[in-house]
Amino acid sequence: MSESRLKVFTGNSNRALAEDICKSIGIPLGQATVTSFPDGETFVKIDENIRGHDVFIIQSTCPPTNHHLMELLIMIDAARRASAQRITAVLPFYGYARQDRKDQPRVPITAKLVANLIVSAGANRVLTMDLHSQQIQGFFDIPVDHLYASPVFFEHLGSTKTDTLTVCSPDVGGMKMAAAYADVLGAGLGMVAKRRRSATTVDAISVVGEVQGRDILLVDDITETAGTLSAAARLLREHGARSIRAAVSHCILNEVAYERIRSGVLDEIITTNTVPIDTRGLPITVLNVAGLLGQAIRRINTNESITGLFRIKGF
Numbered sequence: 474m475s476e477s478r479l480k481v482f483t484g485n486s487n488r489a490l491a492e493d494i495c496k497s498i499g500i501p502l503g504q505a506t507v508t509s510f511p512d513g514e515t516f517v518k519i520d521e522n523i524r525g526h527d528v529f530i531i532q533s534t535c536p537p538t539n540h541h542l543m544e545l546l547i548m549i550d551a552a553r554r555a556s557a558q559r560i561t562a563v564l565p566f567y568g569y570a571r572q573d574r575k576d577q578p579r580v581p582i583t584a585k586l587v588a589n590l591i592v593s594a595g596a597n598r599v600l601t602m603d604l605h606s607q608q609i610q611g612f613f614d615i616p617v618d619h620l621y622a623s624p625v626f627f628e629h630l631g632s633t634k635t636d637t638l639t640v641c642s643p644d645v646g647g648m649k650m651a652a653a654y655a656d657v658l659g660a661g662l663g664m665v666a667k668r669r670r671s672a673t674t675v676d677a678i679s680v681v682g683e684v685q686g687r688d689i690l691l692v693d694d695i696t697e698t699a700g701t702l703s704a705a706a707r708l709l710r711e712h713g714a715r716s717i718r719a720a721v722s723h724c725i726l727n728e729v730a731y732e733r734i735r736s737g738v739l740d741e742i743i744t745t746n747t748v749p750i751d752t753r754g755l756p757i758t759v760l761n762v763a764g765l766l767g768q769a770i771r772r773i774n775t776n777e778s779i780t781g782l783f784r785i786k787g788f
């Protein structure tokens with residue numbers, strides 16, 4: 474497939490990231506009209522010829538989640554009906570990922586439903602980043618390229634790491650990620666055990682590992698209310714932690730989260746621009762993953778391996 478047949482389009486979820494991705498690979502962002510009718514229905518029109526082209530549609534399914542998901546599905550359908558040769562759905566953030574199993578009676582597996590919708594709309598493959606759980610790749614009946622934001626984090630953290638660094642998981646489920654960060658950064662490893670009382674309230678109940686006088690890095694894939702992070706940070710402070718930062722791939726912050734960050738329990742949150750984020754003058758550092766996603770798009774377009782994108786510079 475010729476590189477010149479590459480076309481990249483975006484919905485309205487994160488246009489700034491799409492523009493950065495196109496800039497990183499040296500092509501213009503495709504022209505498409507993506508608006509809403511007065512009754513809220515989404516209208517899409519692709520404003521250029523894509524017949525026989527390799528089309529990439531960039532759309533994070535971040536809030537308003539359902540609206541952005543419908544934009545993505547309708548854009549995929551429009552591209553299919555416009556005779557695109559191949560359609561890749563690029564989801565820097567995959568919404569509904571936490572609904573990936575039946576953990577109580579009579580609940581859906583919505584992550585699988587969303588995967589079915591994307592395939593049914595006409596996508597030929599998916600490119601995404603830092604899924605909440607690895608098994609979601611198996612929910613798709615098409616190829617999935619799963620990137621990790623960790624190389625971007627490691628490049629940033631490498632310039633600020635100290636001899637007293639301890640990487641902590643804010644819950645049991647994140648231990649694998651924390652262990653990987655600790656290994657690369659040559660740091661200690663710890664964990665905070667938690668008990669969730671509601672969707673917005675979390676109790677941290679115990680700490681495993683050495684935290685007295687240490688610089689703590691909490692790692693997680695997603696936060697909305699910062700409840701898990703702030704509860705862990707408070708307990709770590711009580712155990713004598715010197716400083717506490719958090720590295721989170723996707724920050725879908727609401728007002729509760731901003732209040733918790735403003736309280737100062739965390740010294741810094743480091744995140745990425747997979748979703749739009751307003752720092753509001755708070756200690757939030759946003760790293761750019763456009764280069765990583767751009768390289769993946771270029772390699773998929775030219776049928777090259779993307780394994781090299783997992784290699785970490787300087788480590």
